[in-house]
Amino acid sequence: MTKTHILLIGPPNIGKSVIFNHLTGLNVSCANYAGTTVEFVAGKIKIGSTELLLVDVPGTYTLKATNQAEQVAVDMLSGRHRTGSTATCAHCQEDTDVCAEDLSEKPSAVICVVDANNLESSLYHLFQVMEYRLPTVVALNRIDLARDKNLDIDVDTLSAELGIPVVPMVAIEKKGFSALRTAVARLVETPEKPYVSWDPGSTDLWKKAEDLTRRVCASGRDKPLSRRRAWGERLVQPWPGLPLAILILLLSFALIVGIGMQLRQLVLLPLFRGLIIPQIVYVVELLVAPGILRNILVGEYGFLVKGIEWPFTLVMPYVLSFYGVMAALEDSGYLPRLGVLLDGLLNKIGLQGSSIIPLLLGYGCGIPGILAGRALSSGKERLIIATMICMAVPCISQTGAFIAMLSERSVTVVLAVFLVSFIALILSGVIMDRLLKGPRPVTIMEIPELLPPKAGVLAKKIWVRLKHYVTDGALPMVVAVGIAAVLYETGIMAAVGRFLSPLVVHWLRLPEEASIPLVLGIMRRELAVLPLIEMDLTTMQLFVGAVVGLFYVPCIAIVATLAREFSIKTAFFMLLLTSTTAFLVGGLFARMTFLSWIFV
Amino acid sequence: MFKHWFRRCEPAGNKQGLNACPDECPDKCPDKCPNKCPDKCADNCIDKYSVYCPLHPEMTLDCLQLNQTAEIHTVPDESILEALGFRPGKRVCLRCRARFGGPVVAEIEGRHTALARSLARRIHLRSRQTPVPEYD
Numbered sequence: 001m002t003k004t005h006i007l008l009i010g011p012p013n014i015g016k017s018v019i020f021n022h023l024t025g026l027n028v029s030c031a032n033y034a035g036t037t038v039e040f041v042a043g044k045i046k047i048g049s050t051e052l053l054l055v056d057v058p059g060t061y062t063l064k065a066t067n068q069a070e071q072v073a074v075d076m077l078s079g080r081h082r083t084g085s086t087a088t089c090a091h092c093q094e095d096t097d098v099c100a101e102d103l104s105e106k107p108s109a110v111i112c113v114v115d116a117n118n119l120e121s122s123l124y125h126l127f128q129v130m131e132y133r134l135p136t137v138v139a140l141n142r143i144d145l146a147r148d149k150n151l152d153i154d155v156d157t158l159s160a161e162l163g164i165p166v167v168p169m170v171a172i173e174k175k176g177f178s179a180l181r182t183a184v185a186r187l188v189e190t191p192e193k194p195y196v197s198w199d200p201g202s203t204d205l206w207k208k209a210e211d212l213t214r215r216v217c218a219s220g221r222d223k224p225l226s227r228r229r230a231w232g233e234r235l236v237q238p239w240p241g242l243p244l245a246i247l248i249l250l251l252s253f254a255l256i257v258g259i260g261m262q263l264r265q266l267v268l269l270p271l272f273r274g275l276i277i278p279q280i281v282y283v284v285e286l287l288v289a290p291g292i293l294r295n296i297l298v299g300e301y302g303f304l305v306k307g308i309e310w311p312f313t314l315v316m317p318y319v320l321s322f323y324g325v326m327a328a329l330e331d332s333g334y335l336p337r338l339g340v341l342l343d344g345l346l347n348k349i350g351l352q353g354s355s356i357i358p359l360l361l362g363y364g365c366g367i368p369g370i371l372a373g374r375a376l377s378s379g380k381e382r383l384i385i386a387t388m389i390c391m392a393v394p395c396i397s398q399t400g401a402f403i404a405m406l407s408e409r410s411v412t413v414v415l416a417v418f419l420v421s422f423i424a425l426i427l428s429g430v431i432m433d434r435l436l437k438g439p440r441p442v443t444i445m446e447i448p449e450l451l452p453p454k455a456g457v458l459a460k461k462i463w464v465r466l467k468h469y470v471t472d473g474a475l476p477m478v479v480a481v482g483i484a485a486v487l488y489e490t491g492i493m494a495a496v497g498r499f500l501s502p503l504v505v506h507w508l509r510l511p512e513e514a515s516i517p518l519v520l521g522i523m524r525r526e527l528a529v530l531p532l533i534e535m536d537l538t539t540m541q542l543f544v545g546a547v548v549g550l551f552y553v554p555c556i557a558i559v560a561t562l563a564r565e566f567s568i569k570t571a572f573f574m575l576l577l578t579s580t581t582a583f584l585v586g587g588l589f590a591r592m593t594f595l596s597w598i599f600v
Numbered sequence: 601m602f603k604h605w606f607r608r609c610e611p612a613g614n615k616q617g618l619n620a621c622p623d624e625c626p627d628k629c630p631d632k633c634p635n636k637c638p639d640k641c642a643d644n645c646i647d648k649y650s651v652y653c654p655l656h657p658e659m660t661l662d663c664l665q666l667n668q669t670a671e672i673h674t675v676p677d678e679s680i681l682e683a684l685g686f687r688p689g690k691r692v693c694l695r696c697r698a699r700f701g702g703p704v705v706a707e708i709e710g711r712h713t714a715l716a717r718s719l720a721r722r723i724h725l726r727s728r729q730t731p732v733p734e735y736d
């Protein structure tokens with residue numbers, strides 16, 4: 001990596017990733033809580049006629065290198081980051097042409113993002129950055145929130161006092177970017193190192209930051225608390241926060257299921273079943289003679305029929321509704337508030353309030369959930385979260401599959417599956433907390449401002465998620481169904497079914513063909529459930545199938561993530577733990593015949 | 601009734617707010633003031649030493665009444681606390697106590713932070729306090 005690069009650096013949750021996305025045109029994830037960016041990300045930007053690399057560094061409160069994220073920031077500033085160090089570039093796992101794995105040279109400039117809303121601590125961070133004597137420009141973000149607090153910042157004085165350019169911005173509203181580009185262009189053309197008037201190491205930077213803040217801030221007194229900030233406080237108080245939290249969670253769940261079902265019934269199902277799939281079948285039947293090949297393409301498990309119907313009509317609607325609701329919750333800053341409300345309860349299973357975020361992300365897909373665990377303080381917490389996600393949190397694709405499979409039979413059976421999942425979630429947390437050594441976490445969590453989510457940002461987020469789902473979720477599903485079709489038509493599946501029949505038929509009391517989802521489920525989680533729809537099963541059998549699918553092996557991608565984040569041993573252990581639990585619990589439920597009385 | 605349950609832990613009836621929640625703020629008052637205050641403590645002693653005086657028991661962040669402000673005296677050595685505004689001399693206001701033994705939420709200069717109670721107990725305050733009006 002020899003290309004010159006610019007660092008984007010600053011405290012957590014002040015809009016670095018928003019600025020990064022706007023400057024590079026990429027779509028890294030942004031949310032209104034600390035610790036969204038857990039890996040650094042690089043993207044190309046064009047300043048004038050030169051192309052540069054912009055690196056979004058995870059946010060840190062200080063540069064004392066006391067934790068992994070701070071170490072990354074310090075290494076980047078001093079040009080010591082090399083291939084193979086603990087932090088990796090998020091892009092290197094994806095196939096993009098931009099990659100900044102080896103940042104072993106000093107950056108040519110630094111954009112230091114400073115939070116106008118919390119100027120003092122941001123200035124402290126800025127002073128630490130300035131001590132590296134790299135050409136620096138300050139992006140003074142969130143001036144709208146400062147004004148809301150009746151704080152007026154004298155930008156010119158601030159710039160003069162610091163001796164570096166300061167650009168006021170409201171990044172989320174796309175304000176201030178042209179000025180920032182101009183300032184960066186000027187800095188790249190004529191690099192000017194900042195003048196450090198103090199003695200690094202022996203000056204009290206906090207005092208310096210306090211003094212400067214006092215000089216540049218004109219605070220109007222006693223502005224009444226805005227409604228937004230008043231609600232921000234109310235939502236974190238036990239009253240009315242707790243009852244509202246229950247209401248908000250129920251509403252979110254209802255919206256995800258409701259919107260998903262409507263999308264499926266009214267839009268996607270008629271579109272695919274009535275229009276697209278018959279056309280495909282018609283064309284294939286014209287072109288391909290009856291036989292194995294035709295069956296593979298459009299037969300019972302034909303991958304042009306089920307391979308299109310399952311991902312696009314059963315799963316996609318829930319992916320859309322889940323990420324819509326989740327994006328609104330993320331951007332509003334509500335999730336940390338929920339974390340505070342539930343912190344006391346989560347403490348009892350060895351977690352802290354902020355771990356609610358990786359858990360909820362896990363309900364979308366386990367991988368971001370496990371990765372978001374990096375923002376947690378201890379390795380023990382990360383492992384507990386990973387176990388909970390692998391064991392008991394169904395990803396949204398699997399949830400969609402559950403609803404598609406069970407809701408037509410009875411509502412109680414859907415509720416029963418989620419109840420089992422919830423109990424397993426608590427139990428796995430409690431057991432892991434007892435098994436793993438390590439101190440209980442101590443909660444220190446900044447509560448972000450409550451902000452109304454912006455429609456444009458939400459729409460973009462949903463669009464990005466949808467694209468991601470089609471490429472990383474739906475296409476592998478089509479391929480997996482294709483493989484299944486081949487195995488089915490060639491008779492291999494029947495042989496596997498006979499081989500697994502003691503387990504499937506005798507222990508789980510399911511028909512022999514129910515071994516198909518067990519094979520497919522290794523590839524993707526929802527495929528451990530979806531094939532059961534096509535079999536003529538009783539409600540009780542569907543319930544057992546769903547429970548086995550819930551606990552069964554997390555998909556291949558999650559196992560790979562576990563191996564990378566923890567170790568191969570952990571991944572293997574999790575594989576063993578989940579599949580054993582799946583068969584054990586499934587078999588036990590299969591014997592509880594009284595349950596069939598409930599599922600009406 | 602529900603409102604009462606959710607707010608159960610608000611200390612009531614104690615104007616000083618000291619030792620208001622007996623479960624959370626054990627009486628840590630030693631017999632003698634280690635700062636060698638006279639038995640009848642002069643008022644300026646409170647500001648100067650703030651703690652360990654028989655007449656002015658030790659005050660920690662978790663002992664503040666809701667919406668009451670005080671000045672921070674000492675903070676445990678955690679760089680993240682410093683960055684969130686918990687530094688000696690800053691005025692801190694207790695905004696709420698979460699249920700189920702959860703954290704307290706403290707506000708410093710408009711910035712809200714949730715702190716575990718064990719940590720809040722290690723943040724010592726100077727006794728001078730001024731109540732601020734509750735936002736409603």
